[in-house]
Amino acid sequence: xxxxxxxxxxxxxxxxxxxxxxxxxxxxxxxxxxxxxxxxxxxxxxxxxxxxxxxxxxxxxxxxxxxxxxxxxxxxxxxxxxxxxxxxxxxxxxxxxxxxxxxxxxxxxxxxxxxxxxxxxxxxxxxxxxxxxxxxxxxxxxxxxxxxxxxxxxxxxxxxxxxxxxxxxxxxxxxxxxxxxxxxxxxxxxxxxxxxxxxxxxxxxxxxxxxxxxxxxxxxxxxxxxxxxxxxxxxxxxxxxxxxxxxxxxxxxxxx
Amino acid sequence: xxxxxxxxxxxxxxxxxxxxxxxxxxxxxxxxxxxxxxxxxxxxxxxxxxxxxxxxxxxxxxxxxxxxxxxxxxxxxxxxxxxxxxxxxxxxxxxxxxxxxxxxxxxxxxxxxxxxxxxxxxxxxxxxxxxxxxxxxxxxxxxxxxxxxxxxxxxxxxxxxxxxxxxxxxxxxxxxxxxxxxxxxxxxxxxxxxxxxxxxxxxxxxxxxxxxxxxxxxxxxxxxxxxxxxxxxxxxxxxxxxxxxxxxxxxxxxxx
Numbered sequence: 001x002x003x004x005x006x007x008x009x010x011x012x013x014x015x016x017x018x019x020x021x022x023x024x025x026x027x028x029x030x031x032x033x034x035x036x037x038x039x040x041x042x043x044x045x046x047x048x049x050x051x052x053x054x055x056x057x058x059x060x061x062x063x064x065x066x067x068x069x070x071x072x073x074x075x076x077x078x079x080x081x082x083x084x085x086x087x088x089x090x091x092x093x094x095x096x097x098x099x100x101x102x103x104x105x106x107x108x109x110x111x112x113x114x115x116x117x118x119x120x121x122x123x124x125x126x127x128x129x130x131x132x133x134x135x136x137x138x139x140x141x142x143x144x145x146x147x148x149x150x151x152x153x154x155x156x157x158x159x160x161x162x163x164x165x166x167x168x169x170x171x172x173x174x175x176x177x178x179x180x181x182x183x184x185x186x187x188x189x190x191x192x193x194x195x196x197x198x199x200x201x202x203x204x205x206x207x208x209x210x211x212x213x214x215x216x217x218x219x220x221x222x223x224x225x226x227x228x229x230x231x232x233x234x235x236x237x238x239x240x241x242x243x244x245x246x247x248x249x250x251x252x253x254x255x256x
Numbered sequence: 257x258x259x260x261x262x263x264x265x266x267x268x269x270x271x272x273x274x275x276x277x278x279x280x281x282x283x284x285x286x287x288x289x290x291x292x293x294x295x296x297x298x299x300x301x302x303x304x305x306x307x308x309x310x311x312x313x314x315x316x317x318x319x320x321x322x323x324x325x326x327x328x329x330x331x332x333x334x335x336x337x338x339x340x341x342x343x344x345x346x347x348x349x350x351x352x353x354x355x356x357x358x359x360x361x362x363x364x365x366x367x368x369x370x371x372x373x374x375x376x377x378x379x380x381x382x383x384x385x386x387x388x389x390x391x392x393x394x395x396x397x398x399x400x401x402x403x404x405x406x407x408x409x410x411x412x413x414x415x416x417x418x419x420x421x422x423x424x425x426x427x428x429x430x431x432x433x434x435x436x437x438x439x440x441x442x443x444x445x446x447x448x449x450x451x452x453x454x455x456x457x458x459x460x461x462x463x464x465x466x467x468x469x470x471x472x473x474x475x476x477x478x479x480x481x482x483x484x485x486x487x488x489x490x491x492x493x494x495x496x497x498x499x500x501x502x503x504x505x506x507x508x509x510x511x512x
């Protein structure tokens with residue numbers, strides 16, 4: 001369940017001693033979230049791996065589109081992808097990794113599908129990280145988008161099935177769509193409908209035996225250390241602190 | 257001494273088993289470099305600290321100048337500053353930190369001095385991180401710049417003395433200018449002259465009892481895991497892996 005910690009956030013603001021004590025546990029936040037969600041599946045980063053980050057604006061994070069190169073900071077944007085990539089390239093300096101970002105702002109699943117040959121298959125990734133779904137819901141509220149959760153689930157399943165046929169060895173990392181309720185864009189209209197998109201992503205990951213990142217649980221837990229707006233400015237897009245939080249979660253499932 | 261490890265780099269390329277064994281020690285690389293250089297001074301990050309990154313293109317790292325905000329990913333650029341900032345903001349979520357980047361590409365010390373009121377003093381930093389000096393030398397080779405190492409030393413000393421007068425409580429973090437010899441821009445014309453700039457920065461740090469980051473030693477040691485071009489494309493500007501390496505070094509001297 002997202003956002004059931006208004007009370008603990010309030011106590012945080014009232015009681016800084018308590019907040020400091022909680023903040024000490026920040027390094028354990030991510031592993032605690034995986035344990036609480038009973039998620040065990042991990043992906044191994046191997047020598048020569050091509051790692052592709054795919055998704056919407058959260059993945060795009062202002063990357064310079066005219067520069068499509070791997071391992072390039074500005075081509076990777078300023079979000080969780082570049083932060084996770086910097087750690088991979090540092091920690092596994094001997095593995096000759098190539099890390100690409102092809103997230104595009106505003107994308108829903110069908111828009112990934114439209115550019116999949118060029119922006120996924122042709123790069124021949126060994127590791128495909130995909131975070132998509134918040135727009136598949138959000139745009140039903142704001143952009144007259146008529147897709148339903150079934151559209152999302154069917155489209156994502158179909159996209160990943162096709163990918164697995166074309167790239168049988170690919171290792172999937174599927175990120176849970178998340179939102180921080182009560183912040184700017186994210187109001188009561190999101191619930192409970194949005195939760196079904198989270199559930200759909202998780203089911204698809206389980207059926208594919210893919211690694212799954214429980215971002216919602218992670219953002220929920222992070223609010224024990226600092227209020228929601230510290231981690232996301234509008235409820236959807238992470239701040240720099242939120243991007244680092246996501247990168248830690250990503251690195252939790254992908255190890256050398 | 258920089259760049260005395262051509263031999264070990266060659267063995268690295270010949271012997272991948274050995275390289276893998278060395279790569280395992282990557283997490284220890286930074287602390288080993290500090291220990292080897294006998295550097296013990298650290299800076300404490302406290303609640304409410306304003307942290308300012310200052311310097312040249314290595315610090316600038318393509319930051320969006322029209323966005324001067326603290327803690328903002330694109331305003332912090334895509335170099336070591338944003339990577340270090342992301343860790344600070346994540347790890348010390350309860351400390352209400354403000355992190356700014358005011359590095360400007362091409363700057364030498366006198367150019368920092370010209371914009372110091374606006375780009376340092378007015379921000380009232382508690383922690384001032386400064387990495388400057390490579391252009392003070394490099395531009396004598398390429399831009400007909402006539403400053404000497406004495407100019408560099410006097411200008412930097414004067415800038416930091418003034419800063420200390422105006423901000424008596426400021427904690428300094430001084431980065432060692434560094435270069436990776438044999439890569440593109442960095443040829444034999446750099447040596448031994450460039451080494452004096454490194455020495456000057458270190459002396460100033462010692463006299464001020466400032467924290468000092470031995471970047472040269474760190475880039476030298478990193479070449480045991482991957483060749484120099486993996487860490488810097490032109491010998492001066494770090495790659496994403498090199499920026500992460502620098503951020504780790506930075507975080508080694510600044511702890512909460």
